[in-house]
Amino acid sequence: MAYDTNNIFARILRGEIPNKTVLETEHALAFHDINPQAPVHILVIPKGAYVNMVDFGARASATEIQGFYKAVSDVAIMAGVDQTGCRIIANTGLNGGQEVPHFHVHIVGGKQLGRMLGQ
Numbered sequence: 001m002a003y004d005t006n007n008i009f010a011r012i013l014r015g016e017i018p019n020k021t022v023l024e025t026e027h028a029l030a031f032h033d034i035n036p037q038a039p040v041h042i043l044v045i046p047k048g049a050y051v052n053m054v055d056f057g058a059r060a061s062a063t064e065i066q067g068f069y070k071a072v073s074d075v076a077i078m079a080g081v082d083q084t085g086c087r088i089i090a091n092t093g094l095n096g097g098q099e100v101p102h103f104h105v106h107i108v109g110g111k112q113l114g115r116m117l118g119q
Contacts, residue, residue, distance in 0.1 A: 023075050029045050051102070081107065
């Protein structure tokens, strides 16, 4: 799948769409989800153009990967869910429920979460 330069996260990175930034680093941007599913629901996206986690792992440099996951950890700590627990979710592809074709993770917490996969 080719990267869509007009996806919502690409537009956020270009400053075309506002966001409620939690953290910005050289390699990542973290911001509050506009439709939170829990008291804490923060998205972390890499600044590079990667479609999904597989694409990110295959093409990102070691420095980008390290910087991105350091940002994920820092955001969990900043949000206070490192001690109480959270989910860090990366939906990948159609069957994985990925809605935006730009790699991102959801940090979800702040309450007791239900089953990981409900049927």
